[in-house]
Amino acid sequence: MDRSHPAVHPVAVPPLFHLPPAHLRMKDLPGSPGTLGGLALRVGQFGFAIIAFGVMVAMTDFSTVTAFCYLVAAMVLQCLWSISLAIIDLYALLTRRSLRNSLLVGVFVVGDGVTSTLTLAAACATAGITVFIDNDLGDCGPGHCAKFEAAAAMAFLSWILIQLSFLFSFYLLATR
């Protein structure tokens, strides 16, 4: 048995990396920019944000409360950001291009972080004021508070999806 093996073994050169290269790991993330999951997240964010915007704007007296105006502004920003990123994702998917550039992912992280914070802030302010008018003051017109609550809930759902996008982009940036 031993004779079949050569007496001198060649020096084994250890592999350069035990882990797969960074670009392979990046590609595997299902919700990262430039993937179908990433596109779905953007479409979801846009959808919930535009519903929140529509519900709030449909109330004629929303402009009397500063925080409700802020929610409308935040939802407009969220819609613009999400639709822009959805278009970029769609372009990357159709042309099979990669969005794994560090600078680009950095821009996504900062943008997602800022819009996520603004959206959560607007949703919380709206929810807080609605609870204040409804429960604490008991001064809500018929069906008014239900609509403000619906707008806040849609903004929250949009925030959950943008927070997921932020975490995926940040993970990409950290493991690049």
Add this chain to the structure above:
Amino acid sequence: MDRSHPAVHPVAVPPLFHLPPAHLRMKDLPGSPGTLGGLALRVGQFGFAIIAFGVMVAMTDFSTVTAFCYLVAAMVLQCLWSISLAIIDLYALLTRRSLRNSLLVGVFVVGDGVTSTLTLAAACATAGITVFIDNDLGDCGPGHCAKFEAAAAMAFLSWILIQLSFLFSFYLLATR
């Protein structure tokens, strides 16, 4: 000059990693758990949260508004979380132990994420209601709204620090 060098060069075995090993990169992060920067962040979070709690509780009528009660509850949670993590950081620093365990960092990420979201939500709800009472209703007692605003501002400062802790912990988890 050339004669001093041997004619046959040994085969250079390439290094296993071009990047420093993961545990070294983890150690280099200044605000990560178990470092002096991490401890400073925890002490800052605790400090701002306890000031926000104190300012809010000092107002006798804070309990009439649901969102102000929520801010008090969120600040208590924030204080408990931050002081616990500060004690763990101090213990790690004094005994020179490492907090680079994946499970432990995972717990830090989840805890920081939850408390960060609750703190921002409470700060935004408080700020929104204060602006609503002060600007929209014009119904603020003397010095009342300034104190509510101060509590909201302290909660925001606490949120900024816990968000930094969250990002450091998440970065550690991503690059482990």
